[in-house]
Amino acid sequence: MTPCALIVMGVSGSGKSTIGQALAQRLGWRFEDGDKFHPASNVAKMHAGIPLTDDDRWPWLKAIADEIDRGCEASSAAVIACSALKRAYREVLVHARHDVRIVYLRGDQPLIAHRLALRKHHFMPPELLASQFQTLEPPGDDEGAVAVSIDAPIDGIVDEIVRQLQSAPADRASPNGNPA
Template identity: 75%
Template sequence: MMPCALIVMGVSGSGKSTIGEALAERLGRTFEDGDRFHPPANVAKMSAGHALTDRDRWPWLQAIADEIDRVCQAGGSVVIACSALKRAYREVLVHGRDDVRIVFLDGTQDLVAGRLAARKGHFMPPGLLASQFQTLEPPAGNENPVTVSIDAPIEAIVDDIVRQLRLGAEGDSASRKRP
């Protein structure tokens, strides 16, 4: 069974929005950028070059979790781009649901730095990238993540995500068929 929500996570510049939009289109789902759930104070803080604290993040993460619950309860499906750098953040977003999956966009700091340097008009300044990598806790196996390398073309990354999701869905249905 395919999850009702996919959370595309990674550091700023890893391609969350780009990959998330392409994945949502491929799967026929709604796409939401987690950045739009940030309160104005968070955006102002990041725009000024200051990293968010956990206290800043909790209301933002809860707003995204509420949106996931709303969409799933309505029978919809969504792909949400959200940094979700720490396990504690992902626990707020998933909160025990088995119909929500994490998609981790994995890449080196040098690769991401190059992408950020070329990006224009985003509120996250490249100078905060080091703090993102310091904060990052890659998802553990018991979080059942889909992990993909971002060192590939967009289409190949989306292909890899869809392949892993389908393998997981086939495994789920096979385990349900066993006596």
């Protein structure tokens, strides 16, 4: 099944927006940055160096899920950058849809810390990276995620994502426990 949405996930600094934009351009899809769906209170907390709680994240994730549903219903395929660090967060975003896929940008903490140190004018301070890695639950095999290393040039990462999307369909379990 061809997905109607791809959620590019990973910790802050993994390249979600950069890779998401390049992937959307390659596919001819629209790109949405999940950060724009954060309420002002979340942005203020992160800007102050305060990690978000699950209670902070639920309305944000629901707003992104609503955008995914709107786009899929309108046949407007999208690539959406969203940290989606926990399985429970991804379940809100995907909510058993078989036409939404996760793309996990995998990288180690030293590489990402280096990238964050070079980044300017972002509301997420580098000091919160450790909390992001503590929260991270990499996608399980049953989530049908595409997992790629971020230790490559942008075009190489996008090539690998497209290759994986074309080579294997999602193998997510459906709500009744059977493969999708």
